[in-house]
Amino acid sequence: MQNRQIVIVSLPTDKLDASHFDMRTVPMPEPGDGEVLCRTLALTVGAGQRAGLQGSASYAAAPKSGVVMGGTAVARIDASNADGLDVGTLVTCPSGWQDYAVHKAGAVHVVEAGGDPAHNLGVYGTNGLTAYFGLFDLGEPKAGQNVVVSAAAGSVGHIVGQMAKIAGCRVVGVAGSDEKCHLLTDDLGFDTAVNYKSPDFRQEFRDACSDGIDIYFDNTGGEVLGGALRRMKPHGRIVCCGVVSQYDTGNPAPGPRGIPGLLVNNRIRMEGFLVFDYADRYGEARTKMREWVESGKLKPLQDEFHGLEEAPRAFIDMLAGGNVGTRIIRVAE
Amino acid sequence: MQNRQIVIVSLPTDKLDASHFDMRTVPMPEPGDGEVLCRTLALTVGAGQRAGLQGSASYAAAPKSGVVMGGTAVARIDASNADGLDVGTLVTCPSGWQDYAVHKAGAVHVVEAGGDPAHNLGVYGTNGLTAYFGLFDLGEPKAGQNVVVSAAAGSVGHIVGQMAKIAGCRVVGVAGSDEKCHLLTDDLGFDTAVNYKSPDFRQEFRDACSDGIDIYFDNTGGEVLGGALRRMKPHGRIVCCGVVSQYDTGNPAPGPRGIPGLLVNNRIRMEGFLVFDYADRYGEARTKMREWVESGKLKPLQDEFHGLEEAPRAFIDMLAGGNVGTRIIRVAE
Numbered sequence: 001m002q003n004r005q006i007v008i009v010s011l012p013t014d015k016l017d018a019s020h021f022d023m024r025t026v027p028m029p030e031p032g033d034g035e036v037l038c039r040t041l042a043l044t045v046g047a048g049q050r051a052g053l054q055g056s057a058s059y060a061a062a063p064k065s066g067v068v069m070g071g072t073a074v075a076r077i078d079a080s081n082a083d084g085l086d087v088g089t090l091v092t093c094p095s096g097w098q099d100y101a102v103h104k105a106g107a108v109h110v111v112e113a114g115g116d117p118a119h120n121l122g123v124y125g126t127n128g129l130t131a132y133f134g135l136f137d138l139g140e141p142k143a144g145q146n147v148v149v150s151a152a153a154g155s156v157g158h159i160v161g162q163m164a165k166i167a168g169c170r171v172v173g174v175a176g177s178d179e180k181c182h183l184l185t186d187d188l189g190f191d192t193a194v195n196y197k198s199p200d201f202r203q204e205f206r207d208a209c210s211d212g213i214d215i216y217f218d219n220t221g222g223e224v225l226g227g228a229l230r231r232m233k234p235h236g237r238i239v240c241c242g243v244v245s246q247y248d249t250g251n252p253a254p255g256p257r258g259i260p261g262l263l264v265n266n267r268i269r270m271e272g273f274l275v276f277d278y279a280d281r282y283g284e285a286r287t288k289m290r291e292w293v294e295s296g297k298l299k300p301l302q303d304e305f306h307g308l309e310e311a312p313r314a315f316i317d318m319l320a321g322g323n324v325g326t327r328i329i330r331v332a333e
Numbered sequence: 334m335q336n337r338q339i340v341i342v343s344l345p346t347d348k349l350d351a352s353h354f355d356m357r358t359v360p361m362p363e364p365g366d367g368e369v370l371c372r373t374l375a376l377t378v379g380a381g382q383r384a385g386l387q388g389s390a391s392y393a394a395a396p397k398s399g400v401v402m403g404g405t406a407v408a409r410i411d412a413s414n415a416d417g418l419d420v421g422t423l424v425t426c427p428s429g430w431q432d433y434a435v436h437k438a439g440a441v442h443v444v445e446a447g448g449d450p451a452h453n454l455g456v457y458g459t460n461g462l463t464a465y466f467g468l469f470d471l472g473e474p475k476a477g478q479n480v481v482v483s484a485a486a487g488s489v490g491h492i493v494g495q496m497a498k499i500a501g502c503r504v505v506g507v508a509g510s511d512e513k514c515h516l517l518t519d520d521l522g523f524d525t526a527v528n529y530k531s532p533d534f535r536q537e538f539r540d541a542c543s544d545g546i547d548i549y550f551d552n553t554g555g556e557v558l559g560g561a562l563r564r565m566k567p568h569g570r571i572v573c574c575g576v577v578s579q580y581d582t583g584n585p586a587p588g589p590r591g592i593p594g595l596l597v598n599n600r601i602r603m604e605g606f607l608v609f610d611y612a613d614r615y616g617e618a619r620t621k622m623r624e625w626v627e628s629g630k631l632k633p634l635q636d637e638f639h640g641l642e643e644a645p646r647a648f649i650d651m652l653a654g655g656n657v658g659t660r661i662i663r664v665a666e
Contacts, residue, residue, distance in 0.1 A: 263604065266605065268605050270603045272595075
């Protein structure tokens with residue numbers, strides 16, 4: 001038995017492409033005492049992982065070349081030397097891009113059986129938790145307020161917008177195609193959506209936000225952040241979740257004009273967060289989200305690639321805005 | 334009897350200079366029913382007033398040309414048609430740059446007699462209140478934390494730094510001359526101070542902040558903000574109080590690089606405020622500050638010009654960083 005792995009062969013200095021990755025085959029790992037062997041069933045990829053490849057100014061330490069590309073998996077325990085973790089149990093684990101991985105018992109999290117296991121990488125995983133704590137803890141939405149979400153059809157954004165609707169807000173999504181915009185308004189209940197690639201984007205965004213913005217949930221940074229800043233209402237909140245416009249480049253843009261002046265004049269709070277800081281409250285969030293999903297108020301979206309070898313393409317395409325909802329790579333049944 | 338006024342003759346499009354102002358003499362105003370005639374004793378000027386002349390993106394509506402330059406005064410009531418406001422009472426009022434002004438009773442605030450009346454424009458006025466609410470409400474200082482203040486010898490900054498010392502913090506001031514830096518460390522108890530005009534500023538600032546920054550109290554924006562951003566500790570707070578580096582120019586700089594990426598990675602909160610939002614808590618703040626001033630823990634600084642006709646020069650010089658503490662223009666005894 002052998003294990004397939006996708007490794008980083010060089011770090012990108014500008015745009016990421018397939019040449020930065022390679023597949024290799026290595027002997028199957030064996031679990032030691034207190035360890036389990038995990039069979040990867042599905043992987044997810046997120047824009048934040050591109051930040052991790054940047055090396056500098058990132059919360060994730062830069063990987064060295066020659067190592068397995070990182071990432072969260074949902075997996076089945078195929079062999080166990082750990083008490084309480086039986087063969088066949090479903091877990092999430094930081095396996096990265098490979099068929100099998102060995103983990104210490106403390107590094108895996110048992111997930112509820114039933115339903116699509118990949119949901120544990122999306123709405124009940126980091127994406128859903130990020131949406132939940134960012135919106136409710138930092139954004140503090142109140143019924144009737146105006147919420148704008150960038151990368152609104154993305155893995156986090158599509159959940160944020162639906163949660164803001166559940167909170168009684170008026171929700172504007174910003175996305176990268178007319179098709180995504182229709183999906184947001186027709187299927188997910190957003191009040192309106194604006195395509196940032198439209199030649200009339202500035203005017204369309206102004207029109208969509210003519211009453212001002214109470215909460216801007218920022219997944220992108222860059223130009224959309226600049227536009228939102230100028231339309232924030234006094235005492236508005238900008239939730240800084242990600243900077244997808246700046247990850248896949250060697251030359252990040254300067255910060256938006258008007259910082260800090262507009263923050264002062266309009267008494268705006270702009271705050272960054274990482275979901276890991278909320279680990280002791282994941283249970284609370286998952287309980288709420290399960291309620292919403294099961295009652296049909298929250299529709300989690302995922303789009304899928306099939307086969308471990310597709311992981312680089314799935315990742316690169318996502319960085320170019322190709323995904324709708326959580327991007328999943330199915331590796332095994 | 335006549336009244337001297339300094340009026341704005343044209344709005345600056347780039348740097349402000351004396352040609353934007355003119356003095357005129359008009360008949361003495363007379364108080365109507367419920368009004369008082371106020372004799373200006375002293376005026377203060379602050380960098381925020383330059384923002385008011387910008388017209389756009391400012392909390393203060395742009396004045397038209399031909400109007401009296403605005404500003405807060407401490408004044409003596411010389412004639413009164415208002416119940417409860419006797420001749421001789423000391424008040425603060427929005428008189429602007431003139432010898433006399435008529436106000437409705439509701440527009441003046443009686444101040445405590447005793448001591449230098451000009452203190453009501455400094456430590457017990459907007460400057461002190463701004464320092465207090467910005468530092469304690471937004472900054473949330475805890476003993477042992479590292480606090481950095483820009484424009485640290487300025488009207489707000491010199492109070493912020495001393496309050497942070499009272500809260501048990503380690504305090505670094507950033508100021509525009511070696512003389513100011515010595516004043517901060519030798520007279521006001523700052524732990525260290527860095528001259529941003531030094532050719533080695535970047536290195537000196539890095540050294541002064543080698544343990545990271547918990548709270549950055551930003552009066553300047555621009556390059557100092559950019560430098561502080563890169564040195565913020567996780568969960569640090571940036572208190573956005575003013576943008577003095579950007580007021581006196583027609584061409585404001587772009588925002589600092591790393592926004593919003595650094596805010597996300599380090600979970601930083603960056604928040605703007607205006608002191609007027611705290612009006613119902615001014616009493617609380619003044620009580621504390623009187624205690625500190627009277628016990629010698631807080632030394633309010635002011636520097637002075639003499640004569641109404643000096644107001645434009647006092648203002649322009651302050652925008653160039655000429656002031657130490659609160660800049661006061663003495664108009665009458």
